Amino acid sequence: MEQKHFKVIRKKILLNMILAPVIPFILILGIGYYYFVTSLETNAIASMKRISEDHREMIESFLTERKSDLEFIAGSYTFQELSRPKALAEVFNRLQEKSDAFTDLGIFNDAGLHVAYHGPYRLTGKIYKDTQWFQEVIKHGYYISDVFLGYRKVPHFVIAVAHEEEGNKWVIRSTIDTFRFNNLVRKVHIGKTGEAYLLNAEGMLQTERHSGGNLMDKPLDRIQYPESHRSTKSFIDKDANGVKYLYATTWMKDKKWLLVIRQEKADAFEALTSAAYLIILIAIIGGSVIVTVAFYLTNGIVERMTQMDAEKDQLGQQLIRASRLAEIGEMSTGFAHEINNPLQIMKSEQSLIEIFISELKEKGQLNQSETLVELEDSLDQIGLQINRCAKITQSILKFGRQSEPVAVDVDFKQFIPEVTAMVAKKASVNGISLKENVSEDTPLIHLDPGQLQQVLLNLFNNAIDAIIERHGSSGGKLIVESGPKENGKVEITVKDNGQGISPENLKKIFSPFFTTKPVGKGTGLGLSVCYGIVDSMGGIMDVSSEKGIGTTFTITLPAASPNPLIL
């Protein structure tokens, strides 16, 4: 029941000790992690957006420059001049000096006829009137195509500019080196997996992709588009292979091309992963430290509580014993007092009878006879028994009495041999080896030596009686020991190898009138008086015994203060 009680308390303390620090600890870690994640994501997305915008600017300016190059040529030369292949070749060479992105140069008349061409293919004479790019360029003045195969069956894209000369429109067109354009677009450095590519309005790749995907392929990734022309859209989504990417998309070229910048999420948020690992590590280490400390402290507390409980129990028992003794003492003194009055009368009557008998004898009125002898013997016996009663009542009164002790500093090295000497004769007569072992460092004790002598003699006599009961007249052992104990206490033990005391008798051993001795041999007050004396000295008297092995009485007394006040 007690045990269970402590288990419940232990559980409660442990739970509180763990939860109280763990809850704020986890909260702090969690909040820290949340803000870290948020700021990291915000940063990553912001930088992704910025990169995508910068990249768009760069690509757009590249295209614009190429367009301007062609516009410059168209403005500088006439249709006639450029229609001559030789002149075209010269212009092309000059153009290439400025930008090697151009791979060819072509001139078309307003009917879509390829009038002149300089480049790796044979395109002169082909008619482009019905192609979309030609119609667009005539309509808008310039045109930048998507990547397409065309007559060449090679992916390429073109920039075309229309020029009006004396009412006639003609067109100059150049193919852009897809390899060079690819490198330009792809040239973006974000982490390990960062990449940039272009999609046309149909979602077809306009540049090659690091992570796989050739020109004009249509990747299956879901792409979210920015709402307006110049805005950037950022989002996180899985690609076709299930890898999560952080995307930024922005429109280019009048919403014809979409610049996509993306980075694997794990790469983008790499710091986050290491932070998460670190936080988990801290949580595990911190948590285990908290749990260990909680266990350690709880064990300490519960142990102390158990100990205190045991001490309380012991104290309670001592208190009960002491108060019961006091009660019995008070009751028995009253009782003894009352008995003394009738005893007094009996004694007086007995004396009177004795006097009457002797008077009668003197007067010769009573003849000497056997009956008279018996009568006198009987009368003596009454006197004797009255005296016995008187002795009992006197010892009871002594038990209840509070005499003033005279305390002096007692040196056990001297005192204990003196007391043992008093029973040495009795011990040797009964073949008991009497040993005393007083430790050299036994401190002085401040008490009434007469009282302590009474206690020790009582214990010695009891021990000798118990030894005789078991061993007869040889083989007995009586050992008296004393020495210092912790907290400035001194311990005296009286140990015998007598018959021992049964557990049920052991419980009653300090109770007044409890005796196992035959009628008339003991009043049963000896040990209770001893107990009372030791108690009044501020000491504790205890006993342990085993039937058939022996008994040990232990007296623990406070030592005299080492520096007594000299008055």
Add this chain to the structure above:
Amino acid sequence: MEKMKIMLVDDEERFLATTKKLLAKKGFDILTATSGSEALDILGTEKVHVVILDIKMPGMNGLETLRQIKKLYPIVEVIMLTGHATGETAVEVLKAGAIDYLMKPVDIDDLVQKAEEASEKRQRLEAKIRKGIKNHGTEAF
């Protein structure tokens, strides 16, 4: 020398009767009283040398009676009988002026011995007082 007059004071009448007989046999003149107030009454009329007084009595107890006796008749010697002789009671009794105290049950011979000692003391005291008065008297008159 006049017969010593002893007064026994105790609430136990049988004790009084028997002890009276015993002490009478020892040659003393004995008076008895069963209470403190009765004892004081008797002291007012009789010349008593020694009072043997039980400490525990109903009504006026032994100690009070002792104090009254010592107040009214300081020359009367009192021996107390106590049920139990605790240190405090002994000191109190002697302070209040008792010559001695005995513990019940008391042996008649011890009682006689104490009574004689008390009587002797009283006689010495009386003699001293008488002498003192005489000396005083010659000086005064």
